[in-house]
Amino acid sequence: MRSSRAWLLTVVRVVVALLVLAVVVWGVARSWPEISVDLRRVDAATLALSTLFAAVGTWLTLLGWRVLLADLGSPLHLAPAAGVFFVGQLGKYLPGSVWSVLAQADMAARLHVPRRRTGVVGLVAIGLSVLTGILVGLPAVPHLLRSSSGGGWLLLALPAIAVVCWPPLLNRLIALGLRMLRREPLEHDLSTRAVLVTVALFVLAWLCFGAHTLVLARTIAGPGAPGLTVAALTGYALAGSLGMLTVVLPAGLGAREGIMTLVLASAMPVSAGTAVAIVSRFVITVVDVLAAGAGWAYARRHHLTASGAAGLEQSDADQRP
Template identity: 65%
Template sequence: MTRKKILTVLRVAIALITLAAVVYAIVHNWAEVSVHLDQISWSTFLWSTLAAAVGTWLTMIGWKTLLRDLGSDLHLAPASGVYFVGQLGKYLPGSLWSVLVQADIASHLKVPRRRTAVTGLLALGLSLLTGLLVGLPAASFLLRSDSSGFDWWLLLGIPILVVLCVPQLLNAIIDRTLRLLKREPLEHSLSAGAVLRAVVIFISVWVAFGVHTLLLARAVAGDGAHPDLTTAAMTGYALSVSLGMLTVVLPAGLGAREGLLTIILATAMPTPAAAAAVAIMSRFIVTIVDVVAALGGWLYARAHHLVTEHHAADERERGISV
């Protein structure tokens, strides 16, 4: 078995292990959260899953937008194969595995590794910044013991986040980083239009995941929902995931994300157990969506020989039919 096949098997195994861990967490804490999970109907589960799927799809569109602006305009199907299969890398400890995997797969489509790597890092950075931006209102739920009122000084963080999205600054950071790594500069610089489109797309990503969380939270909270539940759910997911992204030693922020989301939602839900049920179910749904998206991308890519060209050539040389 080749190194690439081993890595692919490892990525799928890690994702499945993570999914199994979420299932185990639900089963292990069933006594506390089952009463709340039972309040989530199948229709709510499916609508919430659809919202998460939309958010996941838009994330790929944001990545594709940046890659196209840097010089590689992949069609939607191969872009999905590269992005979604690569995304399984986030389930390994460390935040950069997905970038490395995407660069490796995209190289089979004659996309320079350097370009794909820069695109992946930009997508991660803009996702983080927009997540913090959308999640600012939820910060007040973390910083105070009750959810009454909002600390308006938190809005002072908006100009800082906006400045970090200025194309000239991003291009300067990219050039400087490549020089430090002794790599050739990119053939194209980011345009203001592409950055604006990507920022809008990533904000839409967080809105979709906010809807995903709100549907679950409303179902679990029932008549005991606090008036601030909409704000907590719509912005809490973005903040908890963004802060979870900074815990690079945890695969996909596992544990940190759920803990933060539980704290945020607990201020607007009947009990902490109810908030924990939402966080656990959210992780379960999002992991399912990631695995299904990766499987779909991988199957399409293999069927169209988009990521197996090198493997096919190697096997033909060994006289193995593919």
């Protein structure tokens, strides 16, 4: 019964993701003549600078995740931490919200990190990322409200999210969640320092992603558009954090682009905002794939992947008398 329910849930997630993708493709195709003109304004230098900002943002996210893991008792050197984090991050491109966490827990276990610990760090990192994204994206809410009347609830939700991520309460929620899952409690709580450092790193990461968006937006719309800097610099954080809440959609596909287009539409034509969202998605995906490729190469060389671990076990078995 449980396997049938899981299979049905997976099918629903895939169908919803495909429907959203179809809607996005249809919307882009309908406005393609205007969008294609805007896309042609993005030159190689703009693409390179935008990619650099996105890569720095991705690296800062890794550092925040690593701080949490070290605080709970598993300090990893930067190289193996990158291998675990970046390869696991590809799980976000599957429908659902836990695949990246499961992949990271599996790989980190080969480094003698308890799966429970890696799982908790992954979920806490997602929660703090959403919180900091909404914080950084707060200046973009007025831009969103000009295009849509449905964003006002963010102002009401923000204090509640801030309270939930307060370190003492956050540790209680972690303990409660582990009890409900019938898992052993963590050896000790997350420290306030670790949470604050992670929050600071995530804020910087969102600002880097915002700079990545701003570079594209200024190239496509020109620097003179009123409100463009605030909309682009903070709009990605708002769109990205809300996209993370749409757990059915792989990597917030469609949701992130839709929100970003609405925010940017306050400072540029809709077709130009759509072009920025399309190029941004392409750049972020390329950065994720390249980081995962480098991480996978390290992980395979050090037997952190399933195939690598199997090869190591076989080698050990062959050497036994």
